[in-house]
Amino acid sequence: MTKPRLRIGLIGTGFMGKAHVFGFTSAPRVFDLPYELELRTVADITPQAADEAARRLGFARGTARWQDLVEDPDIDVISVTAPNALHKEMSLAAIRAGKHVYCEKPLAPLAQDALEMSDAAEAAGVRTQVGFNYLCNPMLGLAREMIAAGELGEIRGYRGIHCEDYMADASGAFTFRHDPAGGGALADIGSHALATAEYLCGPIASVMGDCVTVIQERPDGKGATRKVEVDDIGRAFLRFESGATGSIEGNWIATGRKMQHDFEVYGTKGALAFSQEHFNVLNFFNTDDARGRQGFRRIEAGPDHAPYGLFCVAPGHQLGFNDLKAIEVAGYVNAIAGKSPEPFNFRKGLRIQTLVETIQASSREKHWLDVT
Structure with missing residues (x-):
């Protein structure tokens, strides 16, 4: 029986961009996933860089406009591995377009931004994942x-x-x-x-x-x-x-x-x-x-x-860092299919950013603070 396809768009091809690709390509070969995963489009800073990344990483096409991924009705999931300050804009645009979003940590530089992202994702009914793959060990x-x-x-x-x-x-x-x-x-x-x-x-x-x-x-x-x-x-x-x-x-x-x-x-x-x-x-x-x-x-x-x-x-032959990314991807894909809860969604990413900001505030104020 042919499985439905889950088509992937990736923004950014640095360290974590490549790690996401390793996860998307390895997970279907290790786990019995509910979807076939298709590397559809990759976005990078120039057309030349994007085309080279598409060729090297196995995507069907490349683009210098990350907005092309958001606007493409044939893309189901957008992976955001761009610099931290861009996570909010890109994720919210993807959510508005009805895409599932897999965003690297930190979810956003500010907890108030992470809250906006979490609320938007839940209101839209899309599935989200924040990249904390060490927890997949x-x-x-x-x-x-x-x-x-x-x-x-x-x-x-x-x-x-x-x-x-x-x-x-x-x-x-x-x-x-x-x-x-x-x-x-x-x-x-x-x-x-x-x-x-x-x-x-x-x-x-x-x-x-x-x-x-x-x-x-x-x-x-x-x-x-x-x-x-x-x-x-x-x-x-x-x-x-x-x-x-x-x-x-x-x-x-x-x-x-x-x-x-x-x-x-x-x-x-x-x-x-x-x-x-x-590890x-x-x-x-x-x-x-x-x-x-x-x-x-x-x-x-x-x-x-x-x-x-x-x-x-x-036993004893050992897993590697990218294997943890494959485990993370598998959990996320199962969540998209409704087979399991989201392993580490935007709401959990908001929690971590709240902890970070409370620690930063405590450092400035030089006393204990409760986490709210």
Whole structure:
């Protein structure tokens, strides 16, 4: 029986644009999806760049006008991987045209914009997804399952961190990420730490933030410099609704770190430790182990941790970053078909932006703030 087609339009062909394409092309080969996925049109900054991207990435055509995707009745889903400040305009235009929207994080630079986007999507009845694919890791799913089942007992403490060094060089150019409309380290990568914290430990009730701009100015590419007003490091102490406490950090000047998305969870009966740098492993400490035999034990990802087995029948062979994107795409496509809830929709993206802004406000005001 022939499946209906879900036709994809992609805006942007940088790092995350390519990751979206890997997800769209891999997911149908791994999962039994309700649609055939068709790469219809890709938009880039010039006609030449768009045509080259279409050829290279497997789209039927390219265009220099992202509006062409919105206006095309033959496109069902629009992926937005453009700079952060453009997410709102592009997503709202797609929603008005009745398209489903898959937008990379952060959903929008301001929570009020994210709220407008969420309300519009829900009113239009379209399905949305925000790119938080680290949450698709089977090892994070296992950690959440263990916490919910009480294997760690009462959760007392949490530590989360997302550190990279792609902004560590002070001579590096001013980019869209340094623009106040682009966000800063807390919004750009600290958002992942916040999403993981709530995924594992539930809602955060209050925060105490500290956002620091270390590199005060950067070259603008025109022989001058521009003042940097966003944070290079964003930290926060957390109080969860459950009574647990913890902390998170987002840091894009962490020299030597390429992908440190780590967490530790401490309970009365056990603890978990995880590092994205070895993200096919979850480490578990159990207080029931005999004295003299205690220690963190290594749990290797394998077919017992769905959906790992759909990618590989052998344990320990490991998933990769783009496999997580395929898992994210599969969940989203099933939601579009009405087979499951949206995994991480615009409303959830709004929640993360609300947390970011509350931490930023706490840093400015220098006291604890409740998350509303």
